[in-house]
């Protein structure tokens with residue numbers, strides 16, 4: 001046996017360069033010390049829960065917990081293909097769309113490559129870039145919106161992937177279809193454009209396109225559209241999302257993913273949820289009311305709410321200190337919103353649309369906090 005060289009004797013295993021520079025993702029908080037039943041408005045979850053059919057399917061799936069799931073997710077992919085008129089071979093499922101974001105980064109970028117997203121783009125894009133060893137690059141936004149010109153100006157010969165959340169979290173703003181197409185048209189064909197449509201089901205804007213149309217068109221070999229069951233479908237606990245993209249990209253995902261990356265209860269619940277149009281319509285209507293309430297109340301209080309089309313609003317206070325005070329007042333009342341420090345927005349709080357009474361409490365607490373100052 002050869003002895004290890006003296007200089008390596010007391011060393012610990014070293015992770016790849018850059019891994020320890022990653023700030024681990026922190027999910028929305030769900031507990032407040034001293035509060036028995038706080039209201040969680042920090043993770044854009046569906047306040048109405050999930051489809052009763054999805055819940056029943058998940059419970060029924062417990063009969064088969066000893067069995068491996070279908071690693072190809074064939075039934076769900078076929079149902080998705082039917083529902084959206086897509087080629088089933090161009091669909092892949094993930095353990096949340098977050099897993100697909102990560103797989104795409106690792107599959108298409110590495111050290112020396114750049115991954116581009118907008119200034120307040122979803123935090124997962126930065127994490128995915130760093131996990132892949134690639135360099136995250138951001139393009140400045142204009143009034144909390146993705147700026148297509150700034151994005152295109154930030155492209156370099158090293159750019160491998162562009163991530164766009166449409167609409168974006170946490171800003172809630174969206175790119176109209178024409179702008180999305182202008183972004184795509186301005187990218188080199190060897191750059192992968194990932195259009196993350198986590199909130200697409202909430203939208204009713206005539207100028208909005210969900211990315212599937214663009215991705216479906218012939219000759220579009222560099223567009224991937226992401227969707228999730230975590231938001232309007234109310235299945236965040238299950239961790240299931242999917243994507244539609246070019247066959248070659250789907251092939252890469254299938255090579256990079258774990259063999260059973262989506263579990264059987266999640267597949268069963270998602271399949272049932274897909275068929276429950278009533279629950280979706282109810283969730284969408286509930287959300288529209290909540291958004292309208294938040295927007296009207298924010299205006300009344302003189303707090304800036306970005307014009308969100310998601311299931312949340314971004315509230316901007318006069319400064320970071322007032323924002324902190326507002327957060328403390330909300331917490332004291334048992335209401336958990338999401339602080340935006342990780343996005344470089346210390347003057348903002350993101351409020352997910354909750355049940356009517358909870359939305360009202362948020363605005364009541366903010367009103368009395370702001371008037372007492």
Ligand SMILES: *Cc1c(COP(=O)(O)O)cnc(C)c1O
Pocket residue numbers: 044095096097098099122165168169196198227228229230231236239240241
């Ligand atoms: C919530 C969210 C997701 C979905 O994440 P899952 O991993 O599917 O739960 C993806 N993108 C954005 C922009 C989101 O806000």
